[in-house]
Amino acid sequence: MAAWAGRGVRAWEEKWSAIPAEVAGSVERLIQAEPGSVSLHPNVTVAQAVALSCLEFAPGRDRVVCTAEDFPSELYLYEGLARRGATIVRVPAREGRRIEEADLVAAIDERTALVAVSQVLFRTSQILDLGPVLAKARAMGAISMVDAYQAVGIVDVDVRALAPDFLTGGSIKWLCGGPGTGYLYVSPRVHGNLHPALTGWFAHEQPFAFDSGPQRLHMGERRFWNGTPCIPAYCAAKPGFAIAAEIGGEALREKSLRLTGRLLALADEHGLAVGSPREEAKRGGTVCLDVPHAEQVCARLLASDVLLDFRPGVGIRLAPHHYTRDDEVDEVMERVRKAVDAER
Numbered sequence: 170m171a172a173w174a175g176r177g178v179r180a181w182e183e184k185w186s187a188i189p190a191e192v193a194g195s196v197e198r199l200i201q202a203e204p205g206s207v208s209l210h211p212n213v214t215v216a217q218a219v220a221l222s223c224l225e226f227a228p229g230r231d232r233v234v235c236t237a238e239d240f241p242s243e244l245y246l247y248e249g250l251a252r253r254g255a256t257i258v259r260v261p262a263r264e265g266r267r268i269e270e271a272d273l274v275a276a277i278d279e280r281t282a283l284v285a286v287s288q289v290l291f292r293t294s295q296i297l298d299l300g301p302v303l304a305k306a307r308a309m310g311a312i313s314m315v316d317a318y319q320a321v322g323i324v325d326v327d328v329r330a331l332a333p334d335f336l337t338g339g340s341i342k343w344l345c346g347g348p349g350t351g352y353l354y355v356s357p358r359v360h361g362n363l364h365p366a367l368t369g370w371f372a373h374e375q376p377f378a379f380d381s382g383p384q385r386l387h388m389g390e391r392r393f394w395n396g397t398p399c400i401p402a403y404c405a406a407k408p409g410f411a412i413a414a415e416i417g418g419e420a421l422r423e424k425s426l427r428l429t430g431r432l433l434a435l436a437d438e439h440g441l442a443v444g445s446p447r448e449e450a451k452r453g454g455t456v457c458l459d460v461p462h463a464e465q466v467c468a469r470l471l472a473s474d475v476l477l478d479f480r481p482g483v484g485i486r487l488a489p490h491h492y493t494r495d496d497e498v499d500e501v502m503e504r505v506r507k508a509v510d511a512e513r
């Protein structure tokens with residue numbers, strides 16, 4: 170902000186125009202993506218809306234396969250696609266809100282235009298094994314879009330291995346970037362063939378030519394941009410994204426597993442019911458404790474500066490980050506035990 174205050178409009182050339190590429194570069198390093206394949210947006214909802222605006226839903230190829238446990242904001246977006254001719258297929262959850270990958274695979278066929286799924290479910294922190302799901306999508310000729318918001322930063326996401334067409338994520342959860350930054354990865358396999366309808370002057374080959382159209386889309390990273398980028402939000406996101414990229418996906422995953430493992434062991438010791446997956450392959454970064462009076466327990470803990478949250482249906486959610494120490498996990502679990510006792 171000092172650049173804007175002190176340098177005025179010159180801030181664009183001197184500093185600001187480089188910021189989106191710096192932040193997107195951290196994401197690209199974290200997810201093993203090609204340079205120029207990630208664009209920034211104000212949030213994941215807009216990032217997905219840009220991706221969806223590239224697609225058509227023609228009779229016979231009109232189905233959007235998602236799950237009942239995807240993030241509500243995205244489910245609302247997919248609902249809206251019905252007005253563009255899409256038929257929405259929501260794969261239901263099984264007991265305990267678990268999504269079975271086999272159910273997703275079975276829902277995909279030659280009528281599927283898009284498979285849009287979360288890699289880690291926001292509510293239960295279940296990791297989905299998306300390999301077979303995306304393989305089926307590819308085999309059926311469908312586009313895939315992965316919401317990796319809850320994954321990047323605690324799961325070692327590698328787009329070279331997973332091979333989604335689109336992947337989205339954001340700044341508020343594991344990447345510690347504050348509100349205002351979402352990102353969209355577009356695979357180079359499809360990048361140049363896509364023409365987003367949700368576009369704008371910064372996606373033009375030469376924005377400062379102020380060409381009145383037709384739109385000539387940039388061939389590189391700006392293809393999926395639209396209006397003026399939200400530089401202040403990206404400045405806020407920059408350090409958190411850079412730190413995560415420097416640590417790297419493998420080390421982030423290793424520490425997350427160690428801390429969530431410690432949380433689970435202490436939950437067992439204190440007799441607290443666990444609602445999120447325990448197996449390492451299915452365990453995201455959040456541990457859900459299905460304690461009695463969870464909402465009140467959560468409020469009590471928040472009042473004593475333990476940062477956590479509560480979701481109806483799964484209880485309190487504890488999410489150790491890469492900066493969390495082992496002794497902090499122990500301390501938090503002691504406080505959880507006391508708060509649960511106090512609310513009984």
Ligand SMILES: Cc1ncc(COP(=O)(O)O)c(C=O)c1O
Nearest residue numbers: 212213214240242291318319339
């Ligand atoms: C899986 C998932 N997707 C999306 C979002 C948020 O979307 P947006 O950036 O549009 O607010 C969240 C927020 O918690 C999330 O957990």
